[in-house]
Amino acid sequence: METNLLLFIILLLSIVFNIALAYTVHKKQNQNKKLSIQLQKLKDLSTKFRDMVTQREDVFYKNLHNISVSFVKDVSESYLIYFDGDVGRVVSYVGGKNRATIIDKKVIKTELPYSANRVYVVNGSELKHIDFGPSQDKGIDSNDSKVLISDIHIGGELKAKLLIERQEPFVDEEIDMIKSLSGFFTSFIATHNYVSNQGRFEKDMILTMIRILEYHDTYTKGHSKNVATIASLIAEKLGLNDELIRKTYWAALVHDVGKIVVPSSILNKESKLTIEEFEVVKKHPVYGHDFLSTSPELRDLARYVFHHHERWDGKGYPAGISGEEIPLISRIIMVADSWDAMRSDRPYRKGLSKERAMEEILKHSGAQFDPNIAKIFIKMLADGEIQ
Ligand SMILES: [Fe+2]
Structure with missing residues (x-):
């Protein structure tokens, strides 16, 4: 800024x-x-x-x-x-x-x-x-x-x-x-x-990065946009102001942008990843943060992206921070990202049903997910506000 x-x-x-x-x-x-x-x-x-x-x-x-x-x-x-x-x-x-x-x-x-x-x-x-x-x-x-x-x-x-x-x-x-x-x-x-022009330039830049990522990682196709939509709906439900809802949308849209530098042989691998391969994948929030923090306008987004794999119980990565130490927007993205991942088909498994995925969210509430966000999200699903 x-x-x-x-x-x-x-x-x-x-x-x-x-x-x-x-x-x-x-x-x-x-x-x-x-x-x-x-x-x-x-x-x-x-x-x-x-x-x-x-x-x-x-x-x-x-x-x-x-x-x-x-x-x-x-x-x-x-x-x-x-x-x-x-x-x-x-x-x-x-x-x-x-x-x-x-x-x-x-x-x-x-x-x-x-x-x-x-x-x-x-x-x-x-x-x-x-x-x-x-x-x-x-x-x-x-x-x-x-x-x-x-x-x-x-x-x-x-x-x-x-x-x-x-x-x-x-x-x-x-x-x-x-x-x-x-x-x-x-x-x-x-x-x-x-x-206004600067805003347009940033949007174009971000959308271009997303398109490149979709080429590179076939699984991401549509995923970034789904996560962005779900995350911004949760942010709205939590009563965040317009500026923060907008930031939630954009941070969620670019949350996996760091995967651009993860070899596609790893990203698109159909079998289980080795420990070494998983260590490489785990670096993507750090890479994403590095890309985005080059622009002062995107620095907030960079921080949310950096922490989108942190868990409520502190067992996540890259920083291993827990609870409210994790930025709220990163905690929202964690829920939205997991939801869309569970619901999507993968080469090695079919996507979970809505009911099964809801059970998973509840099961991991307070461990992987912020319990308050999980509760609100489950209510939104039950009320049909999110499919
Ligand atoms: Fe991710």
Whole structure:
């Protein structure tokens, strides 16, 4: 999470810069009261910061948009448009029209007004040709309104446009405030894009590793995904928060990734393993941990993977720790992994029936498995929540 911390610091500096800018405006215009309210709004933003950057795209834009609109009074309509090349789409809308008909609407960049000033005001008539919504009588296309436009550039490219329409002219103070916000939003959008892309990259990387493993160890096919689904259901039942449920899913998905370096002659061997061969297999949680701990973002997952063969009674491996010393997510994976392994057919035996496998879980509860997780898991099976 060091990268996120760095981003957080950069963003925090950006807030400080913008607050300083707003403060200059404040001195210049001597409108103490109004501005101090706006400064307070900017300060309040910093507390929401971390969460907002990692929000889902639609939620992120909606929040960003609502914040900007809150700085201007009597807004009739407002659009936030995000561009991918020359084509943009409306990602958020504030106003009286039917949102569903406006969100995702395509807009061509060159058809919108542009100014090197970055923040500028145009007449509503200049946007007349752009039919944002079904209503023509009141909105951005009306002739006598004013539209405040803020262009958000990232890396020299126009990435987003904020359009705020109202009937009354805009005053300098409002334009200055939107100007200071636009610098703030540039860093915000850039960071959000970075965080989202990074998430995507990690997911792709993990899924690729799983595919490689499935090639290498035919038995793993489908197993990783089953374990991930079961483990995240247990995590949910245990009342873990969304972040931990997500981590449970991903850690369970990659729990056996260290098997990539175990010779396939051992992994796919149909007869019983020798003691030496079993010692090699036993190294896979350590290898998995080593792969994953190269990325700071995956370090938590690495720890859960490292301990997924620990037993409640301390007779597991690689660390031989026991009880609650074992991370909770690793204890969940232990149950889900054993369940799926017992239920699956192997070259040398057929998978156990649901009833027989349930008996096994109960039998080893408190020895191999965390008794509380085993109890909850058995109840979920009995209630048909897991097949
Ligand atoms: Fe394993």
